[in-house]
Amino acid sequence: MDILIALILLAVFLIVLNQSSLMTITYAVKVSDIAGLGKTTVGFSLLAFSTSLPELSVAFTSAFTGEARVSVGNVIGSNIVNISLIVGLAALIMGRRHPHKINVIPSFAREELKSVYFGLFISSIIPLSLLFIVQASWIIGLILIVVFVVYTYKLSKIRIPSENRNNVPEGEKMKLKRYVLFTLAGIFGVIISASFLVESAVAIAEFAGVPRILIGATIIAFGTSLPELTLDLRSFLKGHPALAFGDIVGSSFVNTTLILGITLFVPVLFGTPLTMDMIVFQNLVIFSLITNLFFWYFLSTGSIGLKEGLVFLFIYILFLATTLGAINLSP
Numbered sequence: 001m002d003i004l005i006a007l008i009l010l011a012v013f014l015i016v017l018n019q020s021s022l023m024t025i026t027y028a029v030k031v032s033d034i035a036g037l038g039k040t041t042v043g044f045s046l047l048a049f050s051t052s053l054p055e056l057s058v059a060f061t062s063a064f065t066g067e068a069r070v071s072v073g074n075v076i077g078s079n080i081v082n083i084s085l086i087v088g089l090a091a092l093i094m095g096r097r098h099p100h101k102i103n104v105i106p107s108f109a110r111e112e113l114k115s116v117y118f119g120l121f122i123s124s125i126i127p128l129s130l131l132f133i134v135q136a137s138w139i140i141g142l143i144l145i146v147v148f149v150v151y152t153y154k155l156s157k158i159r160i161p162s163e164n165r166n167n168v169p170e171g172e173k174m175k176l177k178r179y180v181l182f183t184l185a186g187i188f189g190v191i192i193s194a195s196f197l198v199e200s201a202v203a204i205a206e207f208a209g210v211p212r213i214l215i216g217a218t219i220i221a222f223g224t225s226l227p228e229l230t231l232d233l234r235s236f237l238k239g240h241p242a243l244a245f246g247d248i249v250g251s252s253f254v255n256t257t258l259i260l261g262i263t264l265f266v267p268v269l270f271g272t273p274l275t276m277d278m279i280v281f282q283n284l285v286i287f288s289l290i291t292n293l294f295f296w297y298f299l300s301t302g303s304i305g306l307k308e309g310l311v312f313l314f315i316y317i318l319f320l321a322t323t324l325g326a327i328n329l330s331p
Contacts, residue, residue: 043246091309141264
């Protein structure tokens with residue numbers, strides 16, 4: 001790719017990314033109000049599944065090419081980025097913009113808070129359990145897919161009590177399907193523009209002489225989390241933190257159940273069952289567990305502000321430094 005074209009595409013798709021994320025949030029809030037679903041629930045299901053499509057595409061590609069380790073590493077790494085980087089940046093930005101009101105935790109409904117804690121529990125316990133099991137097979141993959149399907153179905157049945165809902169005009173209620181389509185269109189725009197942004201950034205990095213292995217560990221790994229980063233930071237800034245928290249934790253849940261399940265299960269359908277040695281992911285699992293435990297603790301105290309944001313950003317920087325160090329030490 002010519003460097004000038006890469007720079008132009010970078011600028012164009014930054015604008016597209018910005019507008020698509022704004023469109024997504026606007027219509028996701030409308031879907032939440034009309035359907036009687038909490039914003040956390042919409043984030044946990046609709047947004048989380050959609051923004052996890054880059055990880056899903058990596059999972060299918062890895063299953064066909066026999067590079068399942070790439071998908072597993074991407075899943076666990078994305079979970080670390082989703083919490084440490086996104087929540088950390090949100091707390092830092094909100095803390096600087098509103099120094100007298102820096103807590104980014106919304107007032108969760110009881111059922112929504114349950115979903116957040118359950119999503120965190122699943123995204124923590126599954127990688128840790130696989131580390132102890134050591135060998136993960138297609139049976140584990142099938143179980144993970146079942147967990148995703150059952151809990152998503154259960155979540156779709158939860159509604160906010162009528163007395164706590166926003167008043168929605170009758171005319172708006174007739175537009176629910178249209179708003180869902182607009183939300184999905186916005187997410188599609190986010191994912192496509194994020195993909196082109198990554199390609200442009202890779203072309204610019206190669207022109208600057210950055211090694212390809214470093215590009216893969218930074219730009220591409222960061223790129224699969226760009227949809228969550230864009231949507232969730234915008235959600236925080238627009239005053240919809242419940243939507244952002246739902247997407248962050250929901251994406252971790254989707255990654256750990258559906259996408260990890262597909263990575264382990266799909267190869268057996270093509271007669272090439274695999275058994276994954278999880279010990280090689282020990283460093284990632286430990287960082288994921290640390291990140292989730294800090295997140296769990298901050299949620300239980302009811303406060304994520306400037307100090308907590310700095311803690312998350314420190315974890316992310318430490319994770320990045322450790323990962324890049326491991327790459328540089330590898331033969």
